[in-house]
Amino acid sequence: MPRRYETIFITPADIPDEELQALIERYSAIIAGRKGILVKVEKWGKRKLAYEIKKHLRGYYILLDFAGQTDVVNEMERNFKIDDKILKYMTIKKEDVADLKVLESEINLPAKETKTEEAIVPPAGPEKTEEEKDSIAPAAAETSG
16 A cells, blocks of 8 residues: 655755756656656745755755655655755655545645745734733833843
8 A cells, every 4th residue: 555755855946947847747757657646746936944055045845745655755765865956855754554535536636826935924813902911011020120
């Protein structure tokens, strides 16, 4: 039975679209060639890296969601290691046993585009009443002195 995996890899942010698409097709072909099932590909876009990787401060993130045997992951990671266009990668196992019917239904769902370079704004919490604001202020004043 196939297992369910997610792989995220990062390329340099300044990579041309044609090369990026070629990379996605290359790794999708590895999955298909090893009898894996590619569920979805998400382009997360250009983001600032947490730390400098191979002299790059920004990278282009891509997520591959797929099902397959362990040899699919081994072959993909072997290729990631020798590919100069891959800055970093990580694969996680989502499920020990992937249900093929669930995979087919997910593949047939329309993929929603992930917006890039958008600030994430947390939802606004409930407004504090004047009493709550006043009750917090004196305690803060006492501890700061």
